[in-house]
Structure formats: structure tokens, C-alpha cells
Amino acid sequence: MPFLTINPFHRKARSSRNRHTSAWFITLSAIFSTSVLAEPLTPYRAEYEVSRKGSVQGNALRELTKNADNTYVLTYQSDIEWMIFSDERNERARFMVNNNQAIPLEYSMSRKGTGPDKQYNLVFDQIKKQIFSNKKKHPLKVDWKAEQKDLLTYQFQLRNDLKAGETKFSYPIIDKNGNLRNYDFEVDGKETITLPIGNVETIRVKRLYDNNKRQAIAWFAPEYDFLLVKMYKGKEGIEQFQVQLKQYDK
Template structure:
């Protein structure tokens, strides 16, 4: 049985205007998309993932990332949502929520970004979180939209972002652009740029592949722990 996935939860990418054709976007805009992925582990089906980016009539962006994995009697369902503006080539988050359910303890968080007060506010408690505000602070879900845009619009090889994670805490995530590779995916064969998540510890490894011909949509992601595969995400379709 297939599920909706995601150890990926803050990680899927953007999309093109027409299938198989890269669409050029103005520097003050992001492409909207509906991307579907399958997740495998050890060559077997492990789940599915969906990530969708829409633009409101007011010009803001709404991002939804729904994930679910199912393995034997274990299940994990996660949903990340983010509303943000995109101004001067920079994501400016407005609202962020995360909800996890399934085997084990359920958890979640809803926050509001108050740029004027330079605070991240817990919506349920209506109180600011004890976090440090940064000029380019983002949430964990919208982070990948900024990374995808930066890969497409710069020649930089190193990227660093300050975020609020799904626990409501500060985190810094760093990435390194690597070489291009040809991938054979459920979607088809594509050329993709390999990007690694830079971590202090070598126990966990996360690698991303973004396809320039598809407006730098995320087409593959693999996570490994102590050398063993945790899960591999593969692009299945774009609408």
C-alpha cells in the first residue's frame, strides 16, 4: 500500500509551466506547481509525497507539503504549510504550521512571523517564542523554495540559511552545490545538479538533485544514516 510521504517535509521543489519545458520566471516571482513523488527504501515502495505551491490573488505564496510513510505496522503522517511573500529575491515568511500523526506521539506547531516586532509568535499561546530574529529568517517548509531559486539565479556553490524548524527553534542549514548527473526516474530521464546538506556530523547524509531543465524542480532526494539508506524520494509527476 502506498502512502503520502516525507522525511522530506521541507524539501521538495518547484515546477514548470508545461511538462518537459523549463519556464522562465521574472526575478520577483516563483513558479507555482503540484509535484508528486514516490519514496523507496531498499528498492521497495515506502510511501508517497506531495508538495504544492500556489499564489494568492494578493500575490503571496501558499505552500503545502503532505507526507506519509507506511512500513509494516508503523506509520508516519506529516503536513507542513507555509504562507510567505517573495520580495527582492527573498522568501519572507508570514505563517508556518506543522502537524505530525501516526505511530507514537502526535505533535505540531503553528507560528506567525511578525517582521515589524521581529518576533516569531506561537499562534495557540499568542506569545513570542524564545528565538533569535534574523533579517532573512525563514521557516523549514519554505527553505527549499529559496534554495531552488538561488541555485537557478547564481553561480554560488555554498548556501546558508537561518530558519525556524518544526520544533519552533532556531537552526542554520547549509548546502553545497556539486556536479551534474543523469538520473533515470519514474518521471523520466533528466539532468540534475547534485546538492549536499552540509552537516557537522557525518552520521547523517542528505543529498538533493535539482533539474535545471525543469526550472530546478527537486527530482530526487536521498537520506542515509551511518551509511544505510533511510529513504529515497523520486519525482513521479508534475502538474
């Protein structure tokens, strides 16, 4: 899954948006500079295989990098082909870290393959406390919450909170459509699992839904700095897909 470049909302707004982003980021950086520098993260690259009913259907890549301005970029990219179905997705989130909390700055997602192509961009203006979407002319009409995340930074936060010993988690999420939703999780036990990289001791975390129709379970490995090493998603007891770590590099 290649890196995704965030497209401007439209061509005429490109230069003004860049100036706006630079201006408020300088102010934001000044506010959080001490904490950000005090909490460096370790960049990594993790490769996964994506399977369905025991058959490998594609690959995925999760990567964390650090920028010169002390922001981080987390990407998740997948390429899947199953029978006549194909799906290629790219997600990218840029964020800062303050007191072990991820502060979202930008999020983007693009998808192409079977069915209509899609692309979403979100900008979190931490100074004005507004969220902008490439799908809307004006800021999104959502209540600003300091702890809100996007669809990638909440995953970083879950890993961080799990590492700190927490067992229950709840995150307000701004999804790709700009809607505010709550994602809830809890630790479901410890388990030794077999992956393409070998046997791994893990902590199993399940997502909590309003009903039992959907299932989502994630396994994190303390020996890999609490990296996500396996993920399962199902609906009404039928596996939709499974992701397993096959290579990890720092």
C-alpha cells in the same frame, strides 16, 4: 498529502489573531507591493514516490499556489506505511517574495501515525519582528534575522539561489520547536539520474553536517525550473528513505 489548515492558538484568540494578522499584513503589503508584483512565481504540483531500500512505501506531494493577496503557499504532504509503521505529515508555509527572497509569514506542521501525534504553528510578525508559536504564550526568545526561514521557505530559497548560480548556501532556520538553527549546503556536481518520469539532468546538492553520521542529498533539475526531483536521507551509511519525482504539472 492534503492541504493543512492552520489552527488558531486557542479558540478565544481566533478573532483577535485574525484582526492582528490582517492589520500588519496590510502594512507589510504596502512596503513590499512593488517587488512582490514584479516577481511572480509559477505555481506547480509535483508528485513523488517515497521508498526505502528500493521498495516503494508511500507517496508525497509538493505544491506551490498563489493567493489573491500576492502571497504564496508551499505545501509538502507525505503518507508512508512500512511494516507496522505509519507516518502521515502535512507542512504548509505562507510567504511573500521581495528581491528574490522568501519572507516567511506562517508555517505549520502536523504529523499522525505510529507514536504520538504532533502539531506546530509559527507566525512570523514582520512588522514587530517577533515569532509566535502555538506552544508558547509569549513571542519566542530568538534573535530576529531578516534572512531567517522556516522549514519550507528555506527549500524555496535554496532552489531560487541555485537557479541564480550560487554554489554554497547557508540559512538560519526557525524549526518546528521554535529553535534557531543553521542549515548549510553546497553543490556536489552534476548528474544524470533515472526517475519514474525518465532520465533527467540534475544538479546535486548535499547538506553539510558537523559529522559524517548523517547524509542528506537533493537533486534539482534545470529543465523543470530547478525543481527538487530526488532526495536521499541516510544515517551512518544506511538509507532512511528516498524520494523521487513521478509526475509534474504546472
